[in-house]
Amino acid sequence: MTATHTGQHTAIDAQLLDPESIARLHRRTLRVVVMSQVLGGAGLAAGVAVGALLAEEMLDVDGVGGVPTALFTLGSALTAFLVGRLTQRAGRRFGLGVGFVAGAMGAVGVVVAAATENVGLLFPSLFIYGAGTATNLQARYAGTDLAPATQRATAVSIALVSTTIGAVAGPNLVEPLGRLASNLNLPELTGPFLLAAVAYAAAGAVLFIGLRPDPYLVAVRLAAAEDDGTAGDTPAVGISVFVGAMVMVVTQVAMVGIMTMTPVHMREHDHALGAVGMVIGFHIAGMFLPSLVTGRLVDRLGRTTMVIAAGTTLLLAGITAASVPSSSLVGLVVGLVLLGLGWNIGLISGTALVIDGTVPANRPKVQGTIDVLIALAGAGGGAVSGVVKAQTDYATLALGGGVLALALIPVVVWSNSAKRPALAANP
Numbered sequence: 001m002t003a004t005h006t007g008q009h010t011a012i013d014a015q016l017l018d019p020e021s022i023a024r025l026h027r028r029t030l031r032v033v034v035m036s037q038v039l040g041g042a043g044l045a046a047g048v049a050v051g052a053l054l055a056e057e058m059l060d061v062d063g064v065g066g067v068p069t070a071l072f073t074l075g076s077a078l079t080a081f082l083v084g085r086l087t088q089r090a091g092r093r094f095g096l097g098v099g100f101v102a103g104a105m106g107a108v109g110v111v112v113a114a115a116t117e118n119v120g121l122l123f124p125s126l127f128i129y130g131a132g133t134a135t136n137l138q139a140r141y142a143g144t145d146l147a148p149a150t151q152r153a154t155a156v157s158i159a160l161v162s163t164t165i166g167a168v169a170g171p172n173l174v175e176p177l178g179r180l181a182s183n184l185n186l187p188e189l190t191g192p193f194l195l196a197a198v199a200y201a202a203a204g205a206v207l208f209i210g211l212r213p214d215p216y217l218v219a220v221r222l223a224a225a226e227d228d229g230t231a232g233d234t235p236a237v238g239i240s241v242f243v244g245a246m247v248m249v250v251t252q253v254a255m256v257g258i259m260t261m262t263p264v265h266m267r268e269h270d271h272a273l274g275a276v277g278m279v280i281g282f283h284i285a286g287m288f289l290p291s292l293v294t295g296r297l298v299d300r301l302g303r304t305t306m307v308i309a310a311g312t313t314l315l316l317a318g319i320t321a322a323s324v325p326s327s328s329l330v331g332l333v334v335g336l337v338l339l340g341l342g343w344n345i346g347l348i349s350g351t352a353l354v355i356d357g358t359v360p361a362n363r364p365k366v367q368g369t370i371d372v373l374i375a376l377a378g379a380g381g382g383a384v385s386g387v388v389k390a391q392t393d394y395a396t397l398a399l400g401g402g403v404l405a406l407a408l409i410p411v412v413v414w415s416n417s418a419k420r421p422a423l424a425a426n427p
Contacts, residue, residue, distance in 0.1 A: 025218060026146040030155065032210035033143045034162040036096070036203040039165030040136035041105060041198035041288070050174060051126065052264055052386075053276075054110075054189040058119055068126050070383035073256070075106070075130025076137075077375035080276075083138050084368015091214035092142045093207055095364070096135055100204030107196035114187045132200040134375060136163065139207070141367050144355055145215040146222075150299060153352040157295020164288040166199060166228065174277035216364060223360040242301070243415040244353030245309050245370045246274075249377040250408055251346030254314050254401040256381035258321055259283060260338055262332065264386075265394040268409020269326040282333045286340025294345050298352055304412045306349045311408035314342035316403015322395040335398070342405065 010153050051068035079099050087095035103240025109125025112118070140159040147155035177191025186194075262283075263276045271279075298306045317338035381401075388397045 006303060011127055020042060022146055022218070022222070025213065025215065026143075029146065029211065029215045030143050030158055032206060033139055033159050034276075035101075035210070036139055036206045037136065037159055037162035038165045039199045039203035039206065040100065040132065040139065040286075041163035041199075042169060043100075043107065043132045043166070043196040043203065044136050044163075050189045050192050050263075052260060052269065053273075054187075055122070055331055056264070057189065058114065058117065058122060059163045067383065067386065070379045071123055071126040071374045072106075072133060073379035073382055076134035077128035077130075077379065079103075079134035080138060080368050080371035080375055082368075083135060084364050084366075084371070085239045087138075087216060087364035091211070092145070092216045092364075093211035093214050096142065096211075097204045097208035099131050099138065100137030100200045100207065101228060103129055103135060104197045104200035104204070106131060106239045107193045107200060110193045111186060111197070113159070114190045114193075115185075115310075124390060129196070130375070132196065132203075135200075136203070136369060137374075138367065138371060141355075141364070142207075142211065144351075145219040145360070145363075146178045149356075153298035153348050154292075154295040156348050156351050157227040157291035157293075157298075159291075160288050160295075161291035162288075164291075169281075175274050178273070192307030192318065216360070219360045226239070234262040238357030239415060240353040241357035241366060241370075243411060244303075244350040244357065246350075246375055246411050247310070247346050247353065247408055248350035248370065248374050250313065250405060250411070251310060251343050251350065252377045253381040254318070254405040255287075255343040256378040257385040258318065258398050258401045259336070259384045260385045261389045261394060261397055262321070262336060265326070266332065267390050270328065275329055279329070279332050279336055283336035283340045286337035287344050288340075290344055291343055292347065294341075295348050298345075298349050301321060303349050303353050303356075306328060306345055307408050307412045310342050310346035310349060311405045312342075313338055314405030314408075317342055318400070318405070321398035322402075326394075346405075346408065 051072065055068045079102065083095040083099045086098060106125050106127070106129030109121060111130055113120075113122035113125050140156050143155040143159045144152050151265060173195065174192060177195055178188035179191070181191035181194060182188055182221070259280075262279065266276050266279065267273075294306070319336055320338055321332065321335030354367060354370060385397055388400070
């Protein structure tokens with residue numbers, strides 16, 4: 001236990017350690033996380049909906065639509081690392097609060113860059129904007145700190161489903177937000193980033209004020225109280241951590257690669273900006289809205305079964321997006337909803353595996369490190385997607401992403417075979 005934790009634990013009332021108080025604090029934490037995720041979801045949707053279009057408009061160059069996604073996912077990677085370390089030292093409220101404020105600052109920078117046609121400011125601002133994306137994703141862990149082991153995936157799902165309201169509303173507000181930006185003498189595509197700045201700042205405030213006492217610090221205190229002295233200073237992580245990380249990385253690459261180029265593909269085939277926002281809105285609904293169902297299924301049917309379901313769903317998404325006519329708005333909606341659903345199942349399954357394989361003493365650091373890998377995977381997928389589409393076409397990109405997701409199945413098969421000898425040796 002670090003000196004920081006020792007000092008802060010003295011402020012945690014010992015009465016909080018009884019089961020009834022822990023259950024109440026867990027429920028209260030979930031309510032705070034729900035509020036923050038509703039706000040944060042609106043912020044993250046801005047870059048998804050119009051980031052690629054804004055870059056291509058400012059640069060007037062084909063094939064750069066994936067650059068914004070690459071930039072804010074790289075920023076997300078750095079933030080995931082820093083938030084994990086800050087949480088390990090000072091708790092969830094500090095780590096998540098700082099991350100959301102940084103995301104708000106990045107969104108403001110994007111607006112200023114577009115208004116002044118300053119490409120040199122646009123790129124670093126997109127990088128900083130990624131802090132909000134990472135923090136919004138890391139907030140899912142706050143709801144699991146005090147969750148019973150049999151309800152961890154469900155706790156993750158509550159955080160994710162809460163993102164749906166803001167995340168779905170954001171893309172569908174593209175046109176009215178564009179009109180608002182125009183009325184303010186700003187470029188039309190900056191409207192969603194204006195929303196992101198306000199939403200991220202508000203989400204950070206909710207977490208910083210509401211997470212008292214801090215659920216992570218209480219979880220560490222509980223673990224220390226239950227420690228019989230046999231635990232080492234640097235507890236090892238289980239094999240499920242590596243499997244969970246691989247599941248989330250592959251899922252992220254497949255999803256980001258297809259999602260990033262969908263708005264560009266639609267605009268090339270004369271779909272209106274409102275139609276683009278609608279498709280992305282349905283996609284984000286698929287990413288978050290099924291969470292309450294998929295979370296419970298992960299807890300009840302098991303991590304392995306649901307990882308296989310994730311890979312299969314992502315393959316169906318790729319096949320659908322690749323095969324429907326470019327003019328078919330309904331077909332694109334179906335493909336992108338399946339894409340979101342596959343990502344949802346993979347993220348919840350992978351997150352549950354990571355929590356299963358860690359303890360409070362190492363959990364935030366491990367979680368932050370894994371989210372770095374997820375963000376880097378997204379950055380790679382976003383950057384490569386533009387090149388692949390420019391060199392081939394959208395159908396090839398979509399089908400490739402779906403086939404890649406099949407790698408999830410051998411990963412979980414391998415993990416189960418690796419666990420059997422260990423179980424036999426330690427019955």
